[in-house]
Amino acid sequence: xxxxxxxxxxxxxxxxxxxxxxxxxxxxxxxGSEARFEARELATMTVVQKAASLGECHTLVxxxxxxxxxxxxxxxxxxxxxxxxxxxxxxxxxATLRAWLRDREKLAEVLAHHVVDGRLLTSEMxxxxxxxxxxxxxxxxxxxxxxxxxxxxxLASPDYVCRGGVVHVIDRxxxxxDEG
Numbered sequence: 001x002x003x004x005x006x007x008x009x010x011x012x013x014x015x016x017x018x019x020x021x022x023x024x025x026x027x028x029x030x031x032g033s034e035a036r037f038e039a040r041e042l043a044t045m046t047v048v049q050k051a052a053s054l055g056e057c058h059t060l061v062x063x064x065x066x067x068x069x070x071x072x073x074x075x076x077x078x079x080x081x082x083x084x085x086x087x088x089x090x091x092x093x094x095a096t097l098r099a100w101l102r103d104r105e106k107l108a109e110v111l112a113h114h115v116v117d118g119r120l121l122t123s124e125m126x127x128x129x130x131x132x133x134x135x136x137x138x139x140x141x142x143x144x145x146x147x148x149x150x151x152x153x154x155l156a157s158p159d160y161v162c163r164g165g166v167v168h169v170i171d172r173x174x175x176x177x178d179e180g
Contacts, residue, residue, distance in 0.1 A: 008027045010082055020100065021058055047073050047079055048064055048074060049164075049170045050162040050164070051064075054160065056085045056157075058082050059090075060085075060086075066101060066104065069112075077164075079165040080116045080118060080166050081115055081166070081168070082170045084169075087171070088171055089173070110175070113133045113135045113137045114170075117134070120166060121158060127154070128141065153174055
């Protein structure tokens with residue numbers, strides 16, 4: 001996975017270098033058109049759709065669907081979704097995941113630890129801020145070594161803004177201390 005990402009970055013970088021060397025640049029009209037398309041796309045995506053579009057949250061999206069939370073997370077208003085990556089879910093013991101998938105109510109509770117009301121961007125975060133997840137779990141933000149953390153999870157890819165709020169991809173699941 002990391003190797004594929006490195007290859008994609010190298011290819012993209014080489015393409016940019018070739019474009020610059022040839023003197024070709026996008027016109028203002030082309031850049032404006034791309035920006036309008038991206039803005040329209042963001043204006044129509046819910047937090048669940050945005051998480052699905054990222055390509056690294058497939059397990060989370062499947063769990064949200066399984067728990068029946070798509071409707072709740074698509075309702076009008078803004079939510080912040082701290083979205084565990086597929087890699088974060090792979091760290092959960094298989095027996096625990098199976099148990100959650102068999103118990104829709106427990107799965108919904110676990111997922112609700114990852115959602116707070118309102119749109120919270122990293123530019124608005126303050127070290128030590130506290131917020132309450134939809135599950136009732138109190139979450140604390142911390143700035144450590146240049147990274148933002150919520151509970152013990154690092155915001156690995158933050159600030160994916162969409163109509164329904166914002167998605168921050170995190171590197172581990174958020175669980176109450178007695179479950180972690």
